[in-house]
Amino acid sequence: MTPVELSRTVLHAVRRAVDAGELSVAVPTRAVVAPPGPGGCGDYATSIALQLARPAGQPPLKVAEVLRPHLLGADGITDVVLTGPGFLNISLDRAASGVGLVGEILRRGERYGYADGPDGRVVQLHCPHDLRAVVVADAAARLLRAQGALVRVTAEGVEPAWTSVLGVAVDAVGRAPAELPVNVRPVPAPESADPMSLGRDAGRWALLHPAPHDRPRADDQHLVQRESNPLFRVRYAHARARAATRNAADLGFTADPGPVPATGSDTGTPNGTATVTATVTAPLADAAPQLLAALADHPRVLAAAADHRAPDRLARHLVTVADAALPFLPTVLPRGGEKPSAAHRARLALAEAVGAVLAGGLDLLGIDAPDHL
Secondary structure (H helix, E strand, C coil): CCHHHHHHHHHHHHHHHHHCCCCCCCCCCCCCEECCCCCCCCCEEECHHHHHHHHHCCCHHHHHHHHHHHHHCCCCEEEEEEECCCEEEEEECHHHHHHHHHHHHHHHHHHCCCCCCCCCCEEEEEECCCHHHHHHHHHHHHHHHHCCCEEEEEECCCCHHHHHHHCCCCCEECCCCCCCCCCCCCCCCCCCCCHHHHHHHHHHHHHHCCCCCCCCCCCHHHCCCCCCCHHHHHHHHHHHHHHHHHHHHHHCCCCCCCCEEEEEEEEECCCCCCEEEEEEEECHHHCCHHHHHHHHCHHHHHHHHHHCCCHHHHHHHHHHHHHHHCCCHHHCCCCCCCCCCHHHHHHHHHHHHHHHHHHHHHHHCCCCCCCCC
16 A cells, blocks of 8 residues: 555545544645654655544544544554554555555656645745756746646746756746845855856755755765765666566566565475475565665655655655665576576566656656666
């Protein structure tokens, strides 16, 4: 079960409670699920009970107790624990959730984490005549549109080179009326810095990766192809994932997001002349749990980055995904005399999911994701 599917499951639980007369509330359009906070447990937690407590006229803990049995009856959920004032902590079937997550990413491709369609929001972004502000507004608009919003970007000034070199796009330029205040104003880059000298990809990354309150550093460190460069690690992980697909095709196998067969200990026959290999089926989640957790968190990060107009959150998340993927990617292809197996097909599916998430995320930042690096 993916986070998007779990969010829908939570809403279905609310609907069932309302239909049964256990709650008297309007079913919300969205239920936020996220990794548990301090004191939580399981795979995900939701504060839906706290959200519904006031309209339901009941304490949050009571609302959570009403929703718990409806969640426990859902496929893919193994346990629901109440903590704090009414948080619902949900444990998932790890084998099913890992396979389902990878399958969902492969189905959605680079649009994994996008909204299914327009959500009715109309957002106006207005920024000063400042390079970083315009780049941040451009990336924030991309994120908001991916989440279903209709966005208009205006700036008090844009230099032609900002568009030709860094690819920024605004809908109108000029001073805005008093009722339209500046609402995108990150700390500007130092006057001595020249992000445009880095080119489009490194220049945008230099301006977008730091938090809005941090002053960006626009130097040649963004161009070096070393592990010390976060942009290089992200693009290198993407290129490795794409290379795995090409090399797998040369070996005659494709991705299949199924469980990973794990070989157990050999057991000798009574006469000691032969061995029997015991095989068990391990969840895909056991292959790379941190990587799967980062991929599962991608839709939440996209939504939060859009809501807070904070593309830096996405940039840092892509670094997290890349850092979790890089130790895993060398395990994808057969080694030596190995023949492609179900394990390799499942790992290849996970690698392709990594490539889709990194490519989609970089595209939202306006940065190219090369297949060869």
